[in-house]
Amino acid sequence: MAWLSKSLNSSLGKKLLMAITGLFLVSFLVVHCGLNATVFFNDGGETFNKGAEFMAKNPFIRTMEIVLFGGLLLHILDGLRLWIDNKKKRPVAYAVVDGAANSKWYSRSMGLLGTLLLLFIIIHLKHFWYFSRLTDNLTEEHTLFHEMQAIFASPVVVVIYVLGCISLAYHLLHGFQSAFQTLGWNHPKYTPTIKCIGAAYSIIISIIFAAMPIAFHLNLIH
Amino acid sequence: MEGNLNLTLKIWRQKNAQTAGKFETYQVSGISEDMSFLEMIDVLNNRLIEEGDDPVAFDHDCREGICGMCSMYINGRPHGPNKGVTTCQLHMRSFQDGQTITIEPWRAEAFPVIKDLVVNRSAFDRIIAAGGFISVNTGNAQDANSLPIPKDHADDAFAAAACIGCGACVAACKNASAMLFTSAKISQLALLPQGQAERAKRAEAMVAQMDEEGFGACSNTGACEAECPKGISLENIARMNREYFSAVFTSK
Ligand code: HEM
């Protein structure tokens, strides 16, 4: 297996790991977003709570939760490793850099956007995952839906969530299509479609996620 | 060739790889719009020599956009502000009277400065030596028509072979990555029947050498493609990823 670890530690291998874990996270967000969007049904969180309960009990979902944490951790550690490695490759910096002339700012800022996402994810896990999985505070009278109402009453929290969603949008605006390029999928037949789907996915999913704290805060959801 | 451009040049001066460098500021006047950028530096150097100063060292050879020697990072971009040209093909009409122009060498761990604007690009030669070749039998040349090559393969191989090894892709990349160069060299052979014998070994060996030389990984920003004077496409990097991973899983 030396051949495998050697190739996964090459510059191309590190990126392959980034792309696979990144696309896995992309697929997770579809489920996460779909389920959470049921709060917009305005049924007092009935559908949402049912879904959340199913997710909490189903053994397959619980296993996938572990895989998800593993994938996220790999993505973060590999991203950190790439960032450190890449930094070293230009020991003397340029005095003048006209980055905007040849690339998008967010494509050059994946490490920064990822770090913002990480900070957001820590806060987010503390708010809901910790509350529902590691405390006894979740009851019939105080469901996850009620907890969302309580958390999003704070304007500071709403601002943090909206900033988190903006970081996500830009991370994926570059990341989605970039992952396919890393996997070697670049062809005039389908690359324009991938880019189009990637942009749509990044923007739509971020808007739906951002709408939740805003709507809760403005009491549009009850 | 007299003109009416007066310019302020901030040029990186460095004695050798061991000593630290710094920017020096020079004024040049009467520069013609029809001069190439290198000719403008020639004017400065003539004056420096007359004044008994050390002229600015820079690489150049063909001065017609085909050798890839004229590496200069001009106002934050490799080969200056225009698309699809090397520094020798950049003309002074692309600048305005009174402008300040900052000129730096390529900056990369793998391209150490030799003097002033001259960097050592032999890392590229070692990447090619690691696998950028084909084996050819001795004896009579084969009839060319006995090797059918699809037109689109020939076109793509030709486009990849246009790479002149200038290093602008490395200079432009925030990670000083050599993926565009290496992928062009892998592609031009992988696409043709003559390149098949060494195909898997080539991809593995050239990628390993690229990493060993100290070039960075690819963040797919596309800066290399945008700055490449020969229009080498990012499709080559995707092809290199395919070549490398299929080699990893199939080579013995
Ligand atoms: C939690 C904190 C995160 C960090 C620290 C992080 C970091 C990074 C970094 C540094 C890169 C660029 C690597 C490079 O090209 O050099 C990257 C790429 C990527 N990230 Fe993240 N990320 C995070 C979260 C996420 C999330 C939540 C998703 C998806 C929902 C995601 C999806 C992607 C994708 C698809 C790529 C592109 C991979 C490629 O270029 O091949 N990331 N990430």
Ligand code: SF4
């Ligand atoms: S790929 Fe383009 S920029 Fe890079 S060395 Fe070749 S010609 Fe120069």
Ligand code: FES
């Ligand atoms: S001097 Fe040959 S390409 Fe510029």
